[in-house]
Amino acid sequence: MIRIYLTRILLVLTACCLASAGALAEPIPFTIPEVVLLDTEFASTAWGGSVVRTDAPGSSVEFNFSNLSLSSTGIKDDYLVSYLYGQNNPSHGNGDFSAFDSYSLMLENLDNDNVWVSLFINTGFTGPSGIPSVDPANDTFWQSAWEQLSPSETAVLMLDFDNAIPWGVEDNPLPHTQDGTDGVAMAINAWDRTELSAIGFQLYSDNNPEASILVTPYLIPEPGTALLSGLALFAMFASRRRNHN
Secondary structure: OHHHHHHHHHHHHHHHHHHHHHHHOOOEEEOOOHHHHOOHHHHOOOEOOEEEEEEOOOOOEEEEEEOOOOOOEEEEEEOOOOOOOOOOOOOHHHOOOOOEEEEEEEEEEOOOOOEEEEEEEEEOOOOOOOOOOOOHHHOEEEEOOOEEEOOOOEEEEEEEOOOEEEEOOOOOOOOOOOOOOOOOOEOOOOOHHHOEEEEEEEEEOOOOOOEEEEEEEOOOOOHHHHHHHHHHHHHHHHHHHHHHO
8 A cells, every 4th residue: 555655656746847847948058069179169279378189088078288377278169159059040140048047067187286167158249240239348258166176076067147257247238237246146137148159168277387178068957857867766766676575
């Protein structure tokens, strides 16, 4: 009798989770696909030191940096960004990422010294097609918090669109993100989520001018997916226990 009740409870929970997972399906996180990491724009730095890029086993890509300092070094997919992230296509400048709520990557420090890493995006088109037209103030740089990677340490970094650190937000004209303070985390508004103009990552070192980073595309599971996975494991355990008894 107890087993019957447990089975019924499990079925109800599964049905509820399936419904909630459907509700949570949008928005979702995005990552940088391997094919984009291997594209020409990631073969050189956008600012700071220099880099040599090497394909690695699986979906990973190795980046060997030199001439690092306390000033950051950045590498990015610049405007027009690739159309391969799964964003809404076709879209203005390939920049409509309104279906997403975050951006994530897995990074591993292959070096013998600490290195600090962060993800970033730019929003706001500044050319003739921007609103307002031809206005540099449309641009905002958004980053995740800096995270220290110890030697051989691996971490998943996430830039949360609802809690991103802005630079250049204070002079934003409408319809871009308003009422922000540079360096203070805030939400990216709906308009700017349709105008991503750059996607990348940055790093710095206070000890070693060289660093090797293994970068792997990574999608952080949504809550509904994680809950369903847990239920699947519970069902498997219950089934095995029932068969054993």
